[in-house]
Amino acid sequence: MYEHAIRVDDADIDMLGHASNIAFVRWIQDVAVAHSAAVGLDIATYMRLGAFFVVRRNEIDYLRPVLRGEQLTVRTWIASAAAAKCERGTEILRAADGEVVARSLTIWGFVEAATGRPTRIPDDVRVAFGYPPRKSSVPPPLEALLSDPVREA
8 A cells, every 4th residue: 555645735625615526536646656656667667668557437435525724645555457457446534533535446547658559567567566477477577677768578
């Protein structure tokens, strides 16, 4: 599980005086990107892979209102991983009392950069997120992917 702290800013507030649904969607995406970077898979690494994750579906349960100035903890994890997609769970908690204010399940598809078509998630990406490789052979270490500017498929 990966955690990311945020503060609810003025720009996050809607005309009703609480955090807008757009702010929640942004926080869910931001924590996913931060989690990926934390395991060594930043944008440059995905560019070298020639593939990246895109949101295919996002479900959010809004449980409690969030107000200007509140501190939140956004935590995320990969709930499941298949050939070309994964499910990511996310919870947003009010830091002051630990109450869950929203939950999300996002389905991310792995697609080729050149075509936008689904492609298999490489074993080194699966392993970085804590899942076993799909192949019987041992995947190359993530360090090799990070240091090699041109990766052969």
